[in-house]
Amino acid sequence: MEENRILDKIKKCLEMAKGKSSNPNEAEIALRQAHKLMEIYNLEMGDVLASMAGEAKVAAGSESDPPAWRVRLARVCAEAFGTHFIISTSWFEQASFIFIGCAAAPELAGYAYQVLERQLQKARRDYLATQKRCKRSTKVARGDAFAHGWLDAVSTKVEQFAGVEENIAEAIQAYMSKKYPKLGPAKMKRHKLKARDEVASDAGYRAGKNAQLHHGLGHQPVARLTQGVS
Known part of the structure; x- marks a missing residue:
């Protein structure tokens, strides 16, 4: 599903923002990208967290x-x-x-x-x-x-x-x-x-x-x- 693909992308951006990237600029860009995707697709952090569970x-x-x-x-x-x-x-x-x-x-x-x-x-x-x-x-x-x-x-x-x-x-x-x-x-x-x-x-x-x-x-x-x- 399209939403699952977007959620996976947001999660990757958040992981990079949390420190998986050694470059501070890359981490900041990843965080902005995650927020941008959430805004575009009308998603909240709760949606991202919920997608991590099964x-x-x-x-x-x-x-x-x-x-x-x-x-x-x-x-x-x-x-x-x-x-x-x-x-x-x-x-x-x-x-x-x-x-x-x-x-x-x-x-x-x-x-x-x-x-x-x-x-x-x-x-x-x-x-x-x-x-x-x-x-x-x-x-x-x-x-x-x-x-x-x-x-x-x-x-x-x-x-x-x-x-x-x-x-x-x-x-x-x-x-x-x-x-x-x-x-x-x-x-x-x-x-x-x-x-x-x-x-x-x-x-x-x-x-x-x-x-x-x-x-x-x-x-x-x-x-x-x-x-x-x-």
């Missing part, structure tokens, strides 16, 4: 509102890769998480969520298989408590990747304001644990402690969760 969408595993532990997992992954996330729900499609960030961060956050979610689902399923003679509601509550316990252990490991540079945060905010201006905050429900649920939470925490998150080659964040040895 999004990646992953299924939230629910036809309606995803449970609190899935939302929490999405938040952990979003923070780890310096992204923002929103919950997308509608009557005609399954719920999904949308990760918003710069460069490859949204895809990495989405991939991390999918990998971690599979591991957590398996651990939760294995634990529930040990729960006999329970009502469905009791089983669901214990499964959710287990999941939160698992996340209590894993979140500290994932958070080691966290850190957002100011200009990235500004780009994400500009993207959100441009594409999702009417979005409201989501409330995460987490019920008070009963005695049996606390047992499930402790079991989840022990299982989560055995999870390991590794960096890839060159210290690039790669979402690969493996079961370690306790």
Whole structure:
């Protein structure tokens, strides 16, 4: 698109103006050129910042509102890769998480969520298989408590990747304001644990402690969760 081409040109001019050119005159000319292009095409700095961000969408595993532990997992992954996330729900499609960030961060956050979610689902399923003679509601509550316990252990490991540079945060905010201006905050429900649920939470925490998150080659964040040895 023509607008994308112009935005790319403006971004290059701004990069040169910020010091990528060793010649002060060239930096000043680049800044003037960026302002001129913005004026000609009726663009604001918010448009330029928003063009630096993008999004990646992953299924939230629910036809309606995803449970609190899935939302929490999405938040952990979003923070780890310096992204923002929103919950997308509608009557005609399954719920999904949308990760918003710069460069490859949204895809990495989405991939991390999918990998971690599979591991957590398996651990939760294995634990529930040990729960006999329970009502469905009791089983669901214990499964959710287990999941939160698992996340209590894993979140500290994932958070080691966290850190957002100011200009990235500004780009994400500009993207959100441009594409999702009417979005409201989501409330995460987490019920008070009963005695049996606390047992499930402790079991989840022990299982989560055995999870390991590794960096890839060159210290690039790669979402690969493996079961370690306790």
